[in-house]
Amino acid sequence: MTVSTAEMAQARVRADAEARAPLLEVAGLTRRYGARIGCADIGFDLWPGEVLGVVGESGSGKSTLLACLAGHLAPDAGRVLWRDRDGRARDVLAIPEPERRLLARTDWAFVRQNPRDGLRMGVSAGGNIGERLMAGGARHYGRIRGAAADWLARVEIDAGRIDDTPRAFSGGMQQRLQIARNLVSGPRLVLMDEPTGGLDVSVQARLLDLLRGLVREMGLSAIVVTHDLAVARLLAHRLMVMKDGRVVETGLTDQVLDDPQHAYTQLLVSSALRL
Amino acid sequence: MYVATKGGERAIGAAHAWLAEERRGDPATPALTVAQIREQMTLAVARVMAEGALYDPDLAALALKQARGDAVEAAFLIRAYRTTLPRLGASLALDTAAMACDRRISAIFKDLPGGQTLGPTFDYTHRLLDFALAAEDAPPPPAAPEAPPASSPAPRAAAILDREGVLQPEPEGADTPPDLTRAPLELPADRALRLQALARGDEGFLLALAYSSQRGYGRNHPFVGELRVGAAAVEVEIPELGFAVAIGEVALTECETINQFAGSTTEPAQFTRGYGLVLGCNERKAISMALVDRALRARELGEADADAPAQDEEFVLSHCDNVQASGFLEHIKLPHHVDFQAELELVRRLRAEATAAQAAASSEAAG
Amino acid sequence: MTPDDADYTFAYLDEATKRMIRRAVLKAVAIPGYQTPFASREMPMPYGWGTGGVQLTAACLTPDDVLKVIDQGADDTTNAVSIRAFFAKVAGVATTESTREATIIQTRHRIPETPLTEDQIMVFQVPIPEPLRFLEPRETETRRMHALADYGLMQVRLYEDVARHGAVTLAYAYPVRVAGRYVMDPSPIPRFDNPKLDRSPALMLFGAGREQRIYALPPWTRVESLDFEDHPFEASKPDRPCALCGAEDSYLDEVIVDDAGGRMFVCSDTDHCANRRAAGAQASAP
Numbered sequence: 001m002t003v004s005t006a007e008m009a010q011a012r013v014r015a016d017a018e019a020r021a022p023l024l025e026v027a028g029l030t031r032r033y034g035a036r037i038g039c040a041d042i043g044f045d046l047w048p049g050e051v052l053g054v055v056g057e058s059g060s061g062k063s064t065l066l067a068c069l070a071g072h073l074a075p076d077a078g079r080v081l082w083r084d085r086d087g088r089a090r091d092v093l094a095i096p097e098p099e100r101r102l103l104a105r106t107d108w109a110f111v112r113q114n115p116r117d118g119l120r121m122g123v124s125a126g127g128n129i130g131e132r133l134m135a136g137g138a139r140h141y142g143r144i145r146g147a148a149a150d151w152l153a154r155v156e157i158d159a160g161r162i163d164d165t166p167r168a169f170s171g172g173m174q175q176r177l178q179i180a181r182n183l184v185s186g187p188r189l190v191l192m193d194e195p196t197g198g199l200d201v202s203v204q205a206r207l208l209d210l211l212r213g214l215v216r217e218m219g220l221s222a223i224v225v226t227h228d229l230a231v232a233r234l235l236a237h238r239l240m241v242m243k244d245g246r247v248v249e250t251g252l253t254d255q256v257l258d259d260p261q262h263a264y265t266q267l268l269v270s271s272a273l274r275l
Numbered sequence: 276m277y278v279a280t281k282g283g284e285r286a287i288g289a290a291h292a293w294l295a296e297e298r299r300g301d302p303a304t305p306a307l308t309v310a311q312i313r314e315q316m317t318l319a320v321a322r323v324m325a326e327g328a329l330y331d332p333d334l335a336a337l338a339l340k341q342a343r344g345d346a347v348e349a350a351f352l353i354r355a356y357r358t359t360l361p362r363l364g365a366s367l368a369l370d371t372a373a374m375a376c377d378r379r380i381s382a383i384f385k386d387l388p389g390g391q392t393l394g395p396t397f398d399y400t401h402r403l404l405d406f407a408l409a410a411e412d413a414p415p416p417p418a419a420p421e422a423p424p425a426s427s428p429a430p431r432a433a434a435i436l437d438r439e440g441v442l443q444p445e446p447e448g449a450d451t452p453p454d455l456t457r458a459p460l461e462l463p464a465d466r467a468l469r470l471q472a473l474a475r476g477d478e479g480f481l482l483a484l485a486y487s488s489q490r491g492y493g494r495n496h497p498f499v500g501e502l503r504v505g506a507a508a509v510e511v512e513i514p515e516l517g518f519a520v521a522i523g524e525v526a527l528t529e530c531e532t533i534n535q536f537a538g539s540t541t542e543p544a545q546f547t548r549g550y551g552l553v554l555g556c557n558e559r560k561a562i563s564m565a566l567v568d569r570a571l572r573a574r575e576l577g578e579a580d581a582d583a584p585a586q587d588e589e590f591v592l593s594h595c596d597n598v599q600a601s602g603f604l605e606h607i608k609l610p611h612h613v614d615f616q617a618e619l620e621l622v623r624r625l626r627a628e629a630t631a632a633q634a635a636a637s638s639e640a641a642g
Numbered sequence: 643m644t645p646d647d648a649d650y651t652f653a654y655l656d657e658a659t660k661r662m663i664r665r666a667v668l669k670a671v672a673i674p675g676y677q678t679p680f681a682s683r684e685m686p687m688p689y690g691w692g693t694g695g696v697q698l699t700a701a702c703l704t705p706d707d708v709l710k711v712i713d714q715g716a717d718d719t720t721n722a723v724s725i726r727a728f729f730a731k732v733a734g735v736a737t738t739e740s741t742r743e744a745t746i747i748q749t750r751h752r753i754p755e756t757p758l759t760e761d762q763i764m765v766f767q768v769p770i771p772e773p774l775r776f777l778e779p780r781e782t783e784t785r786r787m788h789a790l791a792d793y794g795l796m797q798v799r800l801y802e803d804v805a806r807h808g809a810v811t812l813a814y815a816y817p818v819r820v821a822g823r824y825v826m827d828p829s830p831i832p833r834f835d836n837p838k839l840d841r842s843p844a845l846m847l848f849g850a851g852r853e854q855r856i857y858a859l860p861p862w863t864r865v866e867s868l869d870f871e872d873h874p875f876e877a878s879k880p881d882r883p884c885a886l887c888g889a890e891d892s893y894l895d896e897v898i899v900d901d902a903g904g905r906m907f908v909c910s911d912t913d914h915c916a917n918r919r920a921a922g923a924q925a926s927a928p
Contacts, residue, residue, distance in 0.1 A: 098790045105794065120798070126805055127798045134801065135794025141804050141870035163805050283723040354684040359656070459679035459854040462782050589780055599689045599852045606690030606769065609721050613714045613751045613910055616896055617813035617832035620880050625807055 021083055023048050023189060023221050024069075029078030031064050037245040038064035042078070044240060044250070046189075049219045053236025053253060055226060055268070061245035062225045063193060069223065070110050070191050071100050085188075105135045109182035113194040115174035118181070119166045125152065125177055126162040132185040151180040155210060172203035176210065183214065190222040196231055208234050229272045233257055241265045298343050312336035321526070321555025322346050326597060327353025328456070328475040330525050330554050347477075351598045358456070367510045367519055371529050371552070373428050376505035381432040383498050383533055389429020394504060396558075432501040433531050433548065442533065443545040462589050469571055469592060470564075474553060476595030478560045484585040485566035493570050493583025497532040497549060504528045504556050528553045530561040534569050547576055567591060653700040653733040659683055663701035663856070667847060670858035675820025676788070677771050677855040685851065692725055692750060694849030695767035698856065699729065699748045702763055702847070708736045710744035715752035715893065715910035722750070739913050751814070753835040755892045755914040758844035760861060766829040768850040771857065773817040773827040793825050796868065804873050816875075819866045826857060828865075834879045834893045839865040884909045887918035888925040 022045035031038040039061035046052055054062045067073040069080060071092065080092040085107070095103070104110070112118040119128055129148040130138070138144050149159050155176035157169075166174050175195065182190065195211065196204040212234055215222060224235050232239055232253060239256040241249040241264065249262040260266045299306065313320055313336035323335040327350040334356065338349035378394025381387055393399075407413060436442040452467040460472070473481060488495060506526050510519040530551040536544040549569025551561040571588050573581035584590055594600060651657060666680035685693040703709065709729055713722035717739040725748060726737050738744050741756040748765040758764065774784045777795050787793070796817060803810045810816075816833040820826045828839055829848060839846065839859060846859040859865060869875035883890045885906040892914055894907040909915035 101790050101792060123798055124802060124805055127802050130801055131794050131798050134797035135792070139797075139869075139871050141801065142872045144801065144870075145805070283718045283720040284727070287720055287723060351684075351688065355686045358684040359654075361656070456681070456683075458681050461679060589782060593781070598684065602689030602691060602693075603769070603852055604690075605688060609691065609750075610714050610719050611751070611830075612895055613832055613893070614814040614830050616880075616894070616910075617834070619896070620878065621809075621811060621813040624878070625809070625811070628808060 021087070021089075022046060023050075023083050025079075025081040025089070026069070027079045029065065029068055029075050029080065031068050031073060031075045037061070038073075039068070039242070039245045042247060044247075046221055046223065048188075048221050050238065051215055051220070051222045051224060051236045053224050053226065053232035053239045054242060055229060055232050055239060056242035057227055057268075060242040062242050064245070065242070066191055066193055066223065066225050070108070071095075071104065082189075105132050106185050107188045109185075109187040109190040111178055111182055111190065111192040111195050113197045115166070115171070115178045118178040119174060121167055122165060124163045124165055125157065125169075128166065128177060128181045129184050132181065136185060147184060151184050152177075154214070155180045156206075170203075171199055172207060175199065175207060179211070179214070183218070183220075186218075188221060190220050192222060192224045192226075194226055194228075195224065196226070196228065204231075211235060229257060229269065241268065298341070307340055309333060309336045309340060312339050318556060319344070319346060321553075321557050322478060322560070323349040323353060325554045325557055325560060326350035326475055326477065327357065328554075329353050329357040332555075347597045347601050351601070354598050364511060366522075367512060369507045369509065369525075369527070371503070371507050371527065372431050372434070374503065374505045374507035374527065374529075375524075376429060376503045378504040379429055379501070380503075381499070381501045383500050384432060384435075387429075387432055387435065389427070429503075431531065433533070436500075436533065436546065440543075441536075441546055443547050445548075460592060462592070464588060464592060466568075466572070466575075469588065470550065470552070470568060472592050472595060473551070473564045473567055476564075477597035477600065478557070478563070480595050480597070480600075481563040481567050482559060484570070484591060485563035488566055488570045488583065488585040493573060493581065493586040495549075495566070495569050495573070495578075496535040497566055497569065498534070499562065500531045500533040500548065502528070502530045502558060502562065504558065526555050528555065528557050528561040530558070530565040532562075532565040532569060547572070652705070653703045653729065654686075655683065655697065655700045659697075660701045663697055666856045667698070667701065667858065670847070670856045671845070671860050673824075674860055674863050675824030675826040675857060677850075677857045679854055680856050682851045682854040687724070687728070689852035690769060691721060692748070692767040693851030694853075694856070695748050695750070695765050695851075696725060696728070696849075697851060698765045698847050698849040699746060700733070702746055702765070703729070703733050703735055705733070705735065707745045708738050708743055709733075710738050710741065710747045710913075711749075712747065712752060712754070712911075712913075713750040714895070715754070716912040718912060740917075741911075741913050751830050751832075752893070752910060753831055753838045755889075755909070755911045756917075758838075758842060760843040762844040764842075764844050764846045766831075766846065766848045768827070768829045768848045768853075768855070770815075771827055771848065771850040771853050771855040773815075773825050788824060791823065793819075796825055800868060800870065804870065809873065810869065810875075817868050819868060820859065821864050825868070826865075832879075832893060833867065833875070834877045836865075836867045836875070837877050841865070880907055882907055883925060884915060885925050887915045887923045889915070889918060889923070 024046040026045070027043040029042040030040045042065055044052065054065065056062050064073065068075040075093065081089045082092045084090050110118070120131070126145060126148040129151050130144040133144050133147060145162070149162055152159050152162060157173055157176060161169070166177055169177060179195075196207055199207065208231060214220065215235065224231070226232055236253045239251060239253045240247050241256065241262065243264045249256060249260065249265045256265060257269055260269050313332050316336070316339065319339055320332050320335045323338055323346055324330055324332065326346070327335065327338070335349065335353060338352040339346070342348035342352060376392060376394070378396060379389065379392045381391065433442060437444070448467050453465065453471070455468060455471045460468070464472070487493070504527070506524045508521045508524050510521050512519045532549040534547045534549055536546045547569065549565040549572070551564030551568060553561045553564065567585055570583070570585035571591060573586040653660070655663070662681060666678045670676065670678040682694065682697065685696055687693060687696065699709070709726065710717065711722045711726040713719040716722065729735055730737050741747065741754040745761060746763045746765060747754065748767070750767040753764065772781070772784050774787055774796060777799060778784050778787065787795070800810050803812070812833065814832045815827055815830040816836055818826050818828055818836060818839060828836060841862050841864060842859065843861050845861055848857045850856075867875040880894050880896070882894070884892060884894060886908050889909055893910045895910045896905055896907055898905050
């Protein structure tokens, strides 16, 4: 595929416009489960090309936050503004369902902890990767297959496996396939829920390395929820520490991890170091 | 020279004549009368009325005779007839608490107001073939001993629990319940609609689903709070009169189950219930229906992992009707040679392409 | 106790039911390709045997109509005979085997070879109206997918076919996109017949009795068979002429003629074949 100079210029103009405004502006986001708080009064900005890590132990509300952002859960209060491709700020919670679904398969990506929840296990690797392209209107088999093969290579899966179903893949391969399936449409925002959870340590390291490369190469904007501070340190530019549904500390990743201010963050960091 | 087969019409005529002959059986044996079926095959008649969704023992007996004893075919005959009948009105809700019970048992109390009435049941019969019945012209059995008639109606067992507040109350339904026979089934369905579908659903299907829930596929710990078989008056409000008039009575089987309780530290525990109501005498169906009704309430009652087949509303309601199911199952007997030809042609083409590709590959390897 | 035939209204269904069906038909025509729920009635033939088509025909028939009923393309197959006899009895309408003479044609699995006209209505019997059913069994979910035009999964299915077999392996009930919006199941017609749906001058009505759905293609509606640009849809048929009339362009039935596996291919559309032969056409000697 060739990209014309006009298109490149357009992309540059767009990038400039984006750089001056956050991609996502979140304010006062709250979700309760009956009397219990899922997450409360969460606010942050996510800038283009930025990776925000959300850390905290299980039950801290980080997955609830992610589900609210992705539109899987309706928050009780708060606002989420999304900067669309034309630079307009859109109220994510007010976007009609058809448009939200369209966003979910084009500009947004959601990488789940368990690849079985994010893949079609009965569909070939190529079909899994091609789905977002086809949902977006791609109708040229050869080009869809080409993109699938290209993405298999980028996530280090042998191109010969293109017609195999993910059932025959290892856990690490499944997770890499899920990442390819999500990134193939060139999303502008990637949400990841414990992307390395449930994998062996050595497999985790390889996946993290791959993710870090893709983030840098594609200039991805992402929110990564994890309980693993090592994952956060490797991937995130900035960190948000959550406890009991609230944000207790935010800052640059190195700053938060090397010089934690809040007592809970200190506990989190020191217990991780003890490992 | 091949000539396209003609004569479908003649074949159909001949087949139907033969069917009539087979239905009659050996003409040396006296023909069954509709009255004999109605009086002596009462449980078959009841099943046809329930699944045909029409209360008319004479028509159900006729349908059984015409269907050569096939209950599903007979229910289908009744349904096809029923759908042509005009709707004159709707009755008031039946007062089953006031029904005249031939049988009424509760498994949750040793005794209760109105008493336990065993009634005409297969329960506690020893299943030994009674060869005496094989004798023609056997005299009728001696009269069963009669108890004095009940002095007062038997209140429902659930009402006793209700008074204590240990049984979850059911919300009032809509004034005009939905009508499965007049509006397409749309999901999710409310409980009234689900019960309508189950009441005309296939007995065997409901039995299997209920059984599966007992064996752990969506377990819901049922007790038979009460099972009653008898007759209830049907009352219709006559606008010109301004009051209700009894227009007859119907035989019914009703089962109410008392199920596992819900509750927490903040909400007091309460039992929940399942409900089954079937036209005619059919305990197996009524109990099955109550279990399936309760299973289908799993989500509404906030039960975790409500993913067993009996708890899946769309699965149960889409497949419980045996007239639909048998029609669709059996339609695969119809000619499908156009579809088959299309597939056959495709398979031949794919095979030819694959064989050609193999040949090309091996000649390449050889070369 | 048995009702006389006179107890049934014209075309069997009572007037209120026919009105209910006509309302559903109007809605279906207004939203081409959309599956309109309707309160399907029990009919005196089993579900799965054309009850949807029979209800549509009953709701559309007038005493002046001329009815043709085909099954697998033929007027003389048993189910076609049975349904034609039903309407001759309960509606007293004229019946025909001629496609040209018919004003309403009820069909199972075929579209006649003779081009249709604006004065005709085609009524299709539909077993499973939901084109997404075998990808997603839940009605609640498939209805949402249609509402959102979320059809990526359908295209994935076609992709999988091409990846595995080099071609889409749907030989019949080949899904189509109607007027650029709804994906529709054309009923189990062979894909050879799909092009006849596109911009057809005749009104096409589809009825699924058991599944309680009616859908429609108004005259001249754009109907595209789903495909890939580089693997375009092909309306295929056995590559040979009819052994009776020599037609090269009609859909063929394969008939086994002897124990030795001898076979011949003849037109599936019996009316078309008979007309051609009456006009002097014949198979060229083998």
